Amino acid sequence: MKNKISFGELDFMLLRNNTGNRYPSEDFTPAALAGEGIFRSPLIFVVSMALSGIVSSMRVDTPVRIFTAGCRAAFLELNSDLFKIISLFSMTEDKMDVKIKKLRDFIEESENIVFFGGAGVSTESGVPDFRSKDGLYNQHDVQFEKYRPEYLLSHSCLVDHPDVFFEFYRQKMDARNVQPNAAHYFLAELEKRGKLKAVVTQNIDGLHQKAGSRNVYEIHGTTTRNYCAKCGKKYPADYIFESKERIPHCACGGIVRCDVTLYEEQLPTDAVSKAIAAISSADLLIIGGTSLSVYPAASYVEYFRGSHLVIINKEHLVYKLDPVNDLEINQPIGKVFSEITE
8 A cells, every 4th residue: 555654754763772872773774764765866865874974973972963863854854845946957858758658658558547636737727726816806795805715615605605605606616718738638538548447536627528538537526517506406517607696596596506515515425436446446546736635535546556656746745656666757747648649
């Protein structure tokens, strides 16, 4: 099982020697940690080894040894931002070519591929982050600055302040004119070839279907479906956006709402169960455009038991990978998939 780890969780254990002094255990030397795949950059490894050498060679008091070891531990704690800086210099074209070839080989040898995607897939099409209030206009007596973005897309807001909810929804969640990008089209083509069995998406914009994908599990719902909260009658995708009512209503008097899983609501059972089943049976799982920080959706990747796990994300993810059978590429997902097809 591939478990997420963080450098902050690595316990630089301190043991007592026969004089009662405390010092870092030799089991947690840089060399030992390197064997576990902790150091993802040669620079991190070299600097940490140098610090370790200083500790070993200096004839100093225990407090100095502990201080130096502490510096080494703190250095490792800078894993995320440091890795991003290092990546700018270490990701040479040759290294990128090797990773692209490895991903291409994984795809060719796999017959049951599942893609798990997040917001980073849609942002390359210009879909804005809903958490940003950029582009929102206060109108119809709605003052957006009074509310947190998460509240604006919550069940509480829909029930208690439906006028605010629908004003935000119309301004921020309308993706009808947004077009799929290279990542969407690549996945749709992979499905046509019979290799990709499912797309599990946290996005709600319907761009995978617009690109041609058919087997899509939308675990956070979608803006392309609407229904009456009272009688369940279904309404077309344009209904809320085109309604002349500030709060759209059904003929029965109920509110017509989007089929999106709002904050404080349960994820759709059918989509979740199918997503977990697909991930569990996949031989290749590609995770793209997500930080794996939104739960419970991010926990579903833990069901994967296949041969290869691939992470494609602009930011480095601290996730334990097998250096031979798995792969991480810190590049825009559209760029990566475009290079595979070249």
